[in-house]
Amino acid sequence: MRTERPLKLGTRRSALAMAQSGQVAxxxxxxxxxxxxxxxxTTYGDVSREQLAQIGGTGVFVSALRDALLAGDIDLAVHSLKDLPTDxxxxxxxxxxxxxxxxxxxLIARNGLTFEQLTAAGTDAAPVRIGxxxxRRMSQLNAWARTLGHRIETVPIRGNVDTRIGFVRSGELDAVVLAAAGLTRVGRLDEVTELIDSDAVLPAPGQGALAVECVTxxxxxxxxxxxxxxxxxxVAVTAERTLLAALEAxxxxxxxxxxxPQADGEAVTEMRLRGVVGTIDGSTLVQLSTTGHVPASAVEQTAWATRLGRELADAMLAKGAAGLMGERAH
Structure with a gap:
């Protein structure tokens, strides 16, 4: 009896990537x-010490995995969907x-504080420092602090989960903000001092989702x-990533x-899509939403979600979203 060889699954070397790839395996x-x-x-994003905005962000954690797929060195790859280019x-x-x-x-903050408690402890002369x-996070955190009547200092950081949390434990920073999904996958959600409501900070398109990719x-x-x-x-990430692509971001x-997405039993029936673009200092945001009824057919759902994302992007561009993205790195 012939036994199939093991499938080769390509993954980044980080603890988080290994954890989520192991789950998929x-x-x-x-x-x-x-x-x-x-x-x-090893991807370029793993070895570069520059900030992601400086090295372009898009694709830096993906290209090496895709090259390995195309070369036949691996059979499939697992990506964090938010890192995947929209093309x-x-x-x-x-x-x-x-x-x-x-x-x-x-949010992982010193002394177990929430964002409101933390920002209230700062002053204009000595604002709290959040890494x-x-x-995207800088823009919305700064805007949130403004609504509370406070000012914060957002500090660019890189590194794995241990490194980032270490900035708080050492007292170098008052708090750091990471994706809840990543902390869940590496078993460190208990260190979170506040899960940030999406009404305050919208996540990255595709955040919390994985993509399993193979050659066509x-x-x-x-x-x-x-x-x-x-x-x-x-259907959800299709709409989110279409919005991102239509904004050419x-x-x-x-x-x-x-x-x-809202469901009736096992069927998606309705979906609300929210989007936000803002200046890094949070002084100006364009934030809009739209809701629609999801078609029953899976094939039609993809086309519908694509239209929904494009329509919301068009509305945001009409409100001046393009001008607010000038601070992003190319």
Whole structure:
């Protein structure tokens, strides 16, 4: 009896990437009975010490994995969807978007403080210092502080989860903001002092979701991987990423988006899409939303979600969104 060789799954080397790739590997084995071998790949984003906005952000964690796919060195790759460029090469296909983990941002602050408590403790002369490498977070955190009548200092940081939380533990920063999904996947959600409501800070398009990618020519593998796909997540991230693409913005731009699908049983029936673009200092935001009824057909859902994203992007551009993205790195 012939035994199929293990599938080679390409992943970044970080603890978070290994954790989420391991989860996907176990699901593939459960669904298909086929063993999966993790192949660690170093990306440019992993070795560069510059801020993501300075090196372009878009694709820096993805290109090496995609090169390995196209070269046949691996069979599939797992990406954090928010890191994936919105332009999809024809040679590759996103075979599955598994169920999304909490898309919100999370605050880890000194002394267990919430954002409101933390900012109230600062002064104009000595504002609280909050670390994040994301222009999107900087923009919305600064805007949130303004609504509370406070001023904060957002500090650009890089590094893995340990490094970032370490800035707070050492007293170098008052707080850091990370994705709740990442903290969940590495088992450190208990260190969060506040899960930030999306009404205050919209997450990055696709945040909390993963993309399982393979070469388009391997249709049998794509079909098997499709068993991991979650239609709720797929329709939501399609709308969010279309909004990002229509704004002609990359993942280093100060753009937030979140689609909230509503369900009746196992069918998605309605979805609200929210988007925000702002200046880094938070002085000006363009924030709009739209809601629509989701068609029943899975094929029609993709086209519908694409239209929804484009329509909201057009409305935001009409309100001046393009002018607010001038601070982003190219």
């Amino acid at each position: 176990r699901e593939i084995t459960r669904l298909t009975g086929r063993d999966v071998e993790l192949v660690e790949i 999809q090469p024809a040679e590759l296909t996103i075979a599955a978007v598994p169920p999304r983990v909490d898309p919100r941002d999370a 994040t490498g994301s222009p 020519s391997d249709a049998p593998l794509a079909t098997r991987l499709a068993g991991l796909d979650d239609p709720f997540t797929r 990359g993942c280093s731009a100060p753009v937030g988006a979140l689609a909230d």
